[in-house]
Each structure stands twice: as structure tokens, then as C-alpha cells.
Amino acid sequence: MELANIEKLLEKYLNAETTLAEENDLKNYFLSDNIAPHLLEYKSLFEYFSISKSERYTKTIHLKSQKKKWKWLSVAASLVLIVSVYSIKQANDRRIAEKAYADTQKAFNLLSTNLNKGTVAIGGQLKNIETVERKIFKQQH
Amino acid sequence: MNQTEFLKTVIPFKDKVFRLAKRLLTSTEEAEDATQELYFKLWKNKSQLKNYRSIEAFAMTMTKNYCFDRLKSKQASNLSLVHSNYQEKGTPLQRQIELNDSVSIIEKLIEELPKQQKIIIQMRDIEQYEFEEIAEMLNLNPNTVRVSLSRARKTIREKLTKQHNYGVS
CATH class of the missing domain: 1.10.1740.10 (RNA polymerase sigma factor, region 2, helix turn helix motif)
Structure with a gap:
């Protein structure tokens, strides 16, 4: 493109009166190798514009919020906590009940052994009475 | 959808x-x-x-x-x-800028612009939107966009010329 034309376009460019097509002409001129020395200062400007446009967003886009995941995680964590507290309490209650049952059993066992002692003792006595009775009745015959 | x-x-x-x-x-x-x-x-x-x-x-x-x-x-x-x-x-852009210092100066010059002008430069000179599109996105009238853009381009050029004359770039 003619140098005079480029200079005219630059003037329009600074006044923001260029069309996109004209701005592209300018860009092409300044990205080429033969730039008029007095216009060299513009080179980096147009270079910068075209380099900037090549920058990409390279990460994948997630349509579910990360924050939401954390929210669900906290709900899950509190559920686990409640369940474990509940089951620990259950286990504890069970242990207490078993201990009480064992104690009662022991008490009953104690009671029954002692009762048996009594029965045995009475049983012995009864035998004695019987033999004495028999002796007495034999003498009467 | x-x-x-x-x-x-x-x-x-x-x-x-x-x-x-x-x-x-x-x-x-x-x-x-x-x-x-x-x-x-x-x-x-x-x-x-x-x-x-x-x-x-x-x-x-x-x-x-x-x-x-x-x-x-x-x-x-x-x-x-x-x-x-x-x-x-190092993003690709960053690396390219390191290679070319005078280009990174432009980035700084744009950085120094008022927010509105920064956006307009981005939308016009980099993304190449039409004035009407920019006006719609920013809820301005196209003429305001034009004035703002002209101001931004002139500021960048002035500073660039200054640096060029000092032999910085």
C-alpha cells in the first residue's frame, strides 16, 4: 500500500474513524517487513494487538460450580457425624444394658444358690424327721 | 437448551x-x-x-x-x-512478550488507561467488534465509543512517541 495512504489511514485511525477493514490494512502493513522508518513506532502497537488476539483460554469449562461440590461435601460430612454419634450412643447404651443384665444375672445366681442351700438343708432335716418318725412308729407296733 | x-x-x-x-x-x-x-x-x-x-x-x-x-x-x-x-x-503471550520488550510496553500503556478506554481498546483493536456492537455491550451510544477510542489511541501514541524519542524502545 502507498505510504501516503498509510499515513492518511493512521490519521483516521487516531480519530477512530477507520472501518474494521481499514484497520486490517494498517495491521497488515505494520506486520510486514518494509515499514517506513518514521512509522516504526507503530509497529509494536499492531504487533501487540495481533499477539493478544492469539491468547486462548486453555482450561476446560465446568458447568457445575466447584462451590456447590463443597456444599454437598459439608452436608455429607455432617450426616456422617450425626450417624456416627448416634451409633456410638447406641453402642454405649447397649453396653450399659448388657452390664445391667450381667449384674442381675449374677444377683439371681447368688440368690438361687443360697436358696438351694436352704432347700438342701431343709431336705436333710426332713429326712431326719422321717427316720425318727419311722423309729417311733416301729416301736408302737 | x-x-x-x-x-x-x-x-x-x-x-x-x-x-x-x-x-x-x-x-x-x-x-x-x-x-x-x-x-x-x-x-x-x-x-x-x-x-x-x-x-x-x-x-x-x-x-x-x-x-x-x-x-x-x-x-x-x-x-x-x-x-x-x-x-x-509463562503463558504463550507472556513468553512472546519477554522476547519482544517493545510489545510489553504497549501492554503497560493500555494498563494505564482509564477502565472504560481499556475495555474499548480491547474490544475494537484486539477483538475487532463494530462500534455498534461495542456500544450495545457497554450500554453507550456509538459516538461516545468513538470518542473514547480516539482518546485512548491518541494517549497510547503520545506515550509511545515519547518513549521512542527517548530511545527506550
């Missing part, structure tokens, strides 16, 4: 959303988070998308508003964005 249709409509302009976010937030990482968040918002509002004449224009407006909000909350929490771009890993 199902997921495939949605992606087919919105994926083509994801780079534009990302680049506008990066222009405003200045850090690649922040811009990536913003893009992700914006696409999630679009997906949530997918039922309303058909009411818009141009979904792309709507998305660009959303991006601008979202980034302004981010900048405001950054300022409120007193976190400086100024230096955040030094920590980023």
Missing part, C-alpha cells in the same frame, strides 16, 4: 471472555477463574439466553460487570492487583 446446544453457542467466544477478563483483572489466574465463573452463570441462566439478540454481546457485558465487581471487592479488601501479574507462569 441442553448441554451440547449450550456449549455450541457459548464456546466460540470463550477466548474473548477470557481476554477481556485478563485485560481488566491483569492476572491470568484471576481471568481463568472469572471465565469459569461466568460460564457457570451463563449455564444457570440458560433459559433466559434466547431472549437476547446476541448471546455473545450479553456474555461480554456480563464479563465487564463481573470484573468490575471483582475489582471493587479487591479494592475493598485492600488486596493489590498491581503486582499479581509478575507471579504468573
